[in-house]
Amino acid sequence: MKAHYLGHVVFYVKDIEVSLKFYRDLLGFQEIGKIFNGKAVALTSGRTHHELLLIQVGDAPAPPSGLRRGLYHIGIKIGDSLDDLRQAKQELKHAGVPITGMSDHTVSQSLYLADPDANEIELNVDADEQIWKENPSAVLSPIKPLVL
Template sequence: MRVMELGHVVLYVRDLDVSVRFYRDVLGWRQILPGGDVAELAGAGFAAFAAPSGRTHHELLLIEVGPDAAPLPRGRRVGMYHFGLKIGDSDDELREAVRRLDEAGVPILGATDHHVTHSLYIADPDGNEIELYIDVPGIDWRADPTLIGTPPAPLRL
């Protein structure tokens, strides 16, 4: 067996309407199921999204588990740390993301220069951490994969 690519991420969420607004309206994902506006989602229990690129049938699936679901444990734990979303190819696109996140009231948890990527870290309404990143122009990590292990530094935009 050989993995070809990461196909999709599935997240449990407390409130589907809140999470749909975050992923669709703040991060710009294209909602594909169920169709229509957020009001039509009541009782649907799930929502699927695809990135604007249309790379695959769906890349994100949200499943509502309700307000009584256990929260994510804080600190070091087994499980997902974060997932990364490439949002462009320049720091200007990261700056635009900072502006949009600020307008939407989404706090930035961190900003890191990974030398091959420049990254912002945020959390969704349920506390799932998301890395928003750009590949640094001119860095050829394919020719030198050791660059991926370069110690990170604070990102200055």
């Protein structure tokens, strides 16, 4: 067996409409449709049938913060250049979404933030693919601060 790519992510969310404002309206995912009497919604970036499924669970306990087992964050490619990342930073600021970190990973550059349910989201752009194609270990390069 060989994995081809990560297909989709499913998040349990407190409020489906709040999460749609974040993922659909702010980050630009396209809503495919709702199921489970409107308590779940599928979204896509256009790459495949759906990359994200949100399921409303109301006031169920949130995962603990800090180090823990389970999902750390998801990465979402939002463009192809640092200008795209700068634009995203401005849009997040305008929407009142705090940026919790900015990193240069050599093979990509990233902004970090939390969604409405405190899931960590990485918004990134890739550096020139020749960097990792010529040197696959570049993905393990020390993380540097990113200044935009």
